[in-house]
Amino acid sequence: MTRFMLTLLALGMGNAQAAQIVMEDQSQLKVLPASAAAAFSPPAESELPDNAFGKMVREGHALFVDTRRLMPNNVGNGLNCSNCHLDQGRMANSAPLWGAYPMYPAYRKKNDKVNTFAERIQGCFQFSMNGKPPAADSPEMTALSVYAYWLASKAPIGVEMPGRGYPDVPQPAQGYDFGRGEQVYKDQCAVCHGSHGEGQSVANDYVMPPLWGKDSYNWGAGMHRINTATSFIKHNMPLGKPGSLSDQQAWDVAAYINKHERPQDPRLIEGSIEKTRLKFHANDGVNLYGQKVEGVLIGQGTGK
Amino acid sequence: MIPLDRILVSGALLLSLQIAQATEGRTVFTQGGQNPAAMACIGCHGADGMGMAAAGFPRLAGLPAGYLSKQLADFRSGSRKNPIMEPLAKALSDSEIQSVSAALAAMPTPKTPVVRRQQMASSPDEKLALYGDWSRGIPGCVQCHGPGGLGVGEHFPPLVHQPASYLVAQLNAWRDGTRSNDTNQLMVGVAKALNDEEVKAVADYFANRIGQEGTQ
Numbered sequence: 287m288t289r290f291m292l293t294l295l296a297l298g299m300g301n302a303q304a305a306q307i308v309m310e311d312q313s314q315l316k317v318l319p320a321s322a323a324a325a326f327s328p329p330a331e332s333e334l335p336d337n338a339f340g341k342m343v344r345e346g347h348a349l350f351v352d353t354r355r356l357m358p359n360n361v362g363n364g365l366n367c368s369n370c371h372l373d374q375g376r377m378a379n380s381a382p383l384w385g386a387y388p389m390y391p392a393y394r395k396k397n398d399k400v401n402t403f404a405e406r407i408q409g410c411f412q413f414s415m416n417g418k419p420p421a422a423d424s425p426e427m428t429a430l431s432v433y434a435y436w437l438a439s440k441a442p443i444g445v446e447m448p449g450r451g452y453p454d455v456p457q458p459a460q461g462y463d464f465g466r467g468e469q470v471y472k473d474q475c476a477v478c479h480g481s482h483g484e485g486q487s488v489a490n491d492y493v494m495p496p497l498w499g500k501d502s503y504n505w506g507a508g509m510h511r512i513n514t515a516t517s518f519i520k521h522n523m524p525l526g527k528p529g530s531l532s533d534q535q536a537w538d539v540a541a542y543i544n545k546h547e548r549p550q551d552p553r554l555i556e557g558s559i560e561k562t563r564l565k566f567h568a569n570d571g572v573n574l575y576g577q578k579v580e581g582v583l584i585g586q587g588t589g590k
Numbered sequence: 591m592i593p594l595d596r597i598l599v600s601g602a603l604l605l606s607l608q609i610a611q612a613t614e615g616r617t618v619f620t621q622g623g624q625n626p627a628a629m630a631c632i633g634c635h636g637a638d639g640m641g642m643a644a645a646g647f648p649r650l651a652g653l654p655a656g657y658l659s660k661q662l663a664d665f666r667s668g669s670r671k672n673p674i675m676e677p678l679a680k681a682l683s684d685s686e687i688q689s690v691s692a693a694l695a696a697m698p699t700p701k702t703p704v705v706r707r708q709q710m711a712s713s714p715d716e717k718l719a720l721y722g723d724w725s726r727g728i729p730g731c732v733q734c735h736g737p738g739g740l741g742v743g744e745h746f747p748p749l750v751h752q753p754a755s756y757l758v759a760q761l762n763a764w765r766d767g768t769r770s771n772d773t774n775q776l777m778v779g780v781a782k783a784l785n786d787e788e789v790k791a792v793a794d795y796f797a798n799r800i801g802q803e804g805t806q
Contacts, residue, residue: 331710352708373724488736526729
């Protein structure tokens with residue numbers, strides 16, 4: 287067997303391993319309230335050194351903002367990293383990379399395991415991008431990690447910094463309402479994301495990401511939680527007008543978006559939505575997976 | 591079941607309607623509307639509909655029909671102000687607005703390179719165009735107007751191949767309130783956050799840099 291064949295075989299095995307779910311626990315983090323002002327500012331592009339390190343930071347940045355096109359074997363839907371981590375992973379209250387990187391490796395009680403930063407990124411590919419995660423030692427993973435490390439330059443290690451994650455938005459006393467959410471969606475979101483959550487494309491590439499359906503995040507992604515989507519929306523949407531929706535509007539529209547079907551949770555247990563609900567969704571924030579809404583079972587997936 | 595002859599008749603009717611609309615649209619473009627006050631587009635926007643950079647008259651060719659008809663309606667209502675276009679839009683009939691918008695949308699446009707958001711920005715104007723300045727709540731232009739400013743759907747018109755003078759005038763119109771017809775006030779906040787130099791820089795970015803690349 288030639289060396290070339292051996293390399294191919296090794297690549298194939300790498301893919302088989304990548305298909306396993308290394309970071310099963312996608313439950314939410316504790317984050318500081320939005321009232322705590324984010325003081326951290328990541329370094330400017332002009333501060334990048336002109337050497338191999340700087341080059342790799344640039345490579346990681348390119349993967350981060352143009353993920354779908356540069357990593358077609360790893361992204362299974364219409365999303366890029368920068369769709370959920372605004373301003374190239376720099377923005378406070380938009381799950382910035384500088385807030386995440388210094389928190390790993392992290393012990394998570396839920397799966398009683400220490401997860402590395404690479405495993406966390408693999409989770410993003412598996413769930414938020416409904417794809418096949420790159421191997422922990424792949425050039426892509428290295429570049430993405432180097433980019434995150436650079437953005438976190440001079441940040442303290444293991445300290446929960448203000449601006450990390452998507453700060454919680456308290457659930458209003460009257461809960462959420464799909465009908466009101468639909469109205470908010472029509473008024474505020476459809477102009478970019480389309481009247482059926484399908485996003486908008488130019489030259490065969492999404493410009494505005496799809497929010498539900500086969501090209502959106504799957505039922506295992508953190509964003510499928512209504513509370514997490516609420517937090518993202520409240521602090522980041524509509525683009526350029528963060529904080530313009532009331533807490534009630536953010537909850538209503540997040541619930542409306544997250545009652546729509548999307549790709550199945552890849553952790554699906556024995557083909558059973560109920561078993562999957564019990565193990566992964568029953569105690570994971572506010573979500574609709576495996577529940578009936580208006581007589582329809584939610585979480586059936588989109589067949590992709 | 592609908593009889594075949596009826597399908598054929600209604601199909602032929604539809605086709606003749608479409609032909610009539612296309613003819614009307616071309617007529618408005620080259621000769622103007624029924625009302626003499628509805629002057630021909632061609633006079634200011636050029637025979638190819640690509641505008642007249644020296645005078646700041648915009649490109650209309652290849653813009654989405656929905657966007658164009660909305661602008662004409664907004665000139666009528668006054669949510670977009672312009673001394674030439676306001677009386678002109680009022681002189682056009684509803685049918686003429688629909689047909690001229692469709693005719694303009696169908697006109698050919700120069701090829702435009704798809705500029706990806708991939709490289710880090712190498713200059714302040716490129717940074718604004720691609721990534722914006724979020725410390726002041728400014729999204730990158732291409733985040734809504736598409737890669738290279740190609741335009742997205744009927745709400746986010748192309749920026750590429752528009753004269754810089756036109757883009758500057760529009761940004762300033764949002765800043766001073768003479769244009770207020772943007773959906774959900776998405777542009778007004780962005781325009782107000784920019785300073786004079788930045789308005790000029792982003793206009794030049796789309797009009798010159800990318801536009802020239804496209805004509806090569």
